[in-house]
Amino acid sequence: MQYDAIILGGGAAGLMCAARAGQRGKRVVVLERAEAVGKKILISGGGRCNFTNLHTAPDRYLSANPHFAKSALARYTAGDFLQLVENHGIAWHEKTLGQLFCDGSARQIVAMLLAECEKGGVEVRCGVDVGEVEHGDGRFRIGEYTAPALVISTGGPSIPKMGATGFAYDLARRFGLKVVEPRPALVPLTLGGGDVLFRELSGVSADVVASVGKARFREAALFTHRGLSGPAILQVSSYWRPGEAVAIDFLPGRAPGWLTEAKRAAPRTMLRSVLRDALPERLAATLADRLPPLAELGGATDKALNAAEAQLAGWRFHPTGTEGFAKAEVTVGGISTAELSSRTMASHRVPGLYAIGEAVDVTGWLGGYNFQWAWASGVAAGDAL
Template sequence: MSSPKTYDVIILGAGGAGLMCAAVAGRRGRRVLVIDHADQPGRKILISGGGRCNFTNINTAPDRFLSANRHFMKSALSRYTAQDFIDLVNRYGIAWHEKTLGQLFCDQSARQIVDMLMAECADAGVEVALGKAVSELARDDSASGEAPYSMRLGLDRLRARSLVVATGGPSIPKMGATGFAYEVARKFGLKVVEPRPALVPFTLGGTQILFRELSGVSADVIASCGKTSFREAALFTHRGLSGPAILQISSYWQHGQDIAIDFLPGLPPEWLVEQKRDRPKIHMATALGSLMPDRLATTLADKIGLGGELANLPDRKLAGASTRLHRWAFSPNGTEGFAKAEVTAGGVSTADLSSKTMEAKKIPGLYFIGEGVDVTGWLGGYNFQWAWASGVAAGAVA
């Protein structure tokens, strides 16, 4: 049997975090191999941002990420910032633009980001093996000074001094996503925070199923869960609720909780009473129609049950309607799951990882980066910035 091929670093996963880590490690003179079971690199990058990749957010800050340890992401994010990635994009001459809320997108194609990362890896001498899955992954403690990590890749035996797991989470399984990172973590004794779909649409049932008649209608709202709120668009679907505001708040939601929607964002509680004084002859649906799509205005007015001209409605009933419109409760019966989730919340416990290097505290040379870690960003480029930052953190030392 032939002797195994030995590398300084083997990275499992050719997504954003894995490729960034590989390029950084390779530039340090490390012999690096990236392995991915998919037949092309960066598959999630390619579909992100409508094919234009929302590659970072200029408002990146630790408080825009969820984790059991809200301080864990501070180190990596502070050492590789959104501006650092923008500088890299600019060096490659990739044109980009800012959309709402600090979100940055390629002018042309997400493929430019993948090509850039692959070029960085090529320049750093990184080897990439695609369309192949590893098996028989193990660690030999007796070889800890040499190359303790071993595995098979087809007929080849491989060994590595460091192993970086960058295989992501199970969101969007049609892209080949799996929970492999969690299997590896558990194999080596690391804890895993229960994974759940995040940035995902809600499903509605029961009496709220009547809102399905609004499928395709969107409106500017404030979506709230507990003490957390987001003001962006909400979209009614044939199954429930979606849109940026809903995807954002979904990361904070737990089964059994209500989602509150403010259909009158920014307006004072007395707005309807003021409308009665200023435009007494109009109906509720007409008043609401000045703020939102007519179909939504009509449906909300019907559900509130106040017909006729505003002049004929008592102020107390208008005040009650205003209260409901400012905090309309929906009770999701679930979400659309990992199939429609943009990312995964939960993952490899940050309690078992170094926040500076992403290395397992008790397993030398084992690193976890990217979405597989219990760090989840807001919608709008934050999760890509975590991929870049965590990849750099591990690549600088692995």
């Protein structure tokens, strides 16, 4: 069964690539191991698919080469994908921070991609367990399928219960391509040691600024029975490395000296009461108990209040680890961008071999950025096949 291109993986990037190439007149087959395509799309955004982000820019992506994503993202933008969504009559809304979701169901995005594939005459084969990939005489062979081009779009190992594996990396290494060590990203962090007491706050969330190094995100943080989660924590988890501290500003936006001002305005007020006015009660009590003992604000020195203020603005947690690939939304690392053309996603060393989407060492922030990379990288390869 001869084709112009075999695409391994029927996820966001693979289907986008297939549709694009098929509509250019290429004979394309998509081989998907699962019983249906787009399984990760279906669970994304609480079932409504956060399909892109209006604020997409290269600086919202992590990679060993931060410049690699620029070409594809510039040539296929969030606006381009939104136009496709509107062309298919899919209603959408912006939630927060530029995040776009379907009004209805993520199934609409999968149906749209399949319709685009059908328009290009793409064949989609599900339940295909890819075994040996052979390469010779300028052609790739997988069982009965053969083509001069092969696209790796099988994603990374995040969310293994959805069938995710490290297959893309194994295949890349088989062809001599380097792989940047993969690690879980957009993943909850676990706490132990002196921080373990904060796990008693399981279920409590607050608007905070979480930071690791120069990476800072203002969104909600959530305490869990294992540690820390919520959007702000998931964002910094992509930057966090074992041994590093995560700093949390529990009262972002407060001007320096706000506690001493509170003392002068109401000297008989207790610190716990001040915190309770701004934070969930259980969190306020826990923080107050772990600060140096301060009774009424009027009885505390300005120096003591400034110290408490500084601690609240940069409370340091020392995670013991992450909840791993099982709970990670995406993967940092993957097939090295040094091996690929940023314009076509083609391998420099193996003619006809391409890699796209999460399989590549390009990882976006939370909020639709990873889908936009899937669309953009898929289009880049689809236009080059």
